[in-house]
Amino acid sequence: QVQLVESGGGLVQPGGSLRLSCAASGSIFSRAIMGWYRQAPGKQRELVATITSGRTTNYANSVKGRFTISRDNAKNAVYLQMNSLKPEDTAVYYCNYNPGSYWGKGTLVTVSS
Numbered sequence: 001q002v003q004l005v006e007s008g009g010g011l012v013q014p015g016g017s018l019r020l021s022c023a024a025s026g027s028i029f030s031r032a033i034m035g036w037y038r039q040a041p042g043k044q045r046e047l048v049a050t051i052t053s054g055r056t057t058n059y060a061n062s063v064k065g066r067f068t069i070s071r072d073n074a075k076n077a078v079y080l081q082m083n084s085l086k087p088e089d090t091a092v093y094y095c096n097y098n099p100g101s102y103w104g105k106g107t108l109v110t111v112s113s
Helices: none
Strands: 003-007 010-012 018-025 032-039 046-051 058-060 067-072 079-081 091-098 107-111
Touching: 003 091, 010 046, 018 032, 018 091, 018 107, 032 067, 032 079, 046 079, 058 067
Parallel strands: 010 107
Antiparallel strands: 003 018, 018 079, 032 046, 032 091, 046 058, 067 079, 091 107
């Protein structure tokens, strides 16, 4: 059983930055593929970024160059640094753990002036 807890969401102005964190417990974290996904109102959940155990990263085209995913295996944590935020980045952001496709409850990011 894997538990994931996201934090760091909030209200930010366009052009601003936020750093999301996801703490994992009950898992062999260092071997997992971790990911961030997001779901905007009225839309399907979509991939934002993933990072493998070897720290290979993958990003959605919409966030490339603005977001950075990283992990700290000693802390069982994965992070998402979000810069140059846009109103269209507004969504609930979810942490994902694989294998097993476990999900956190999400953290809301609102980008608005």
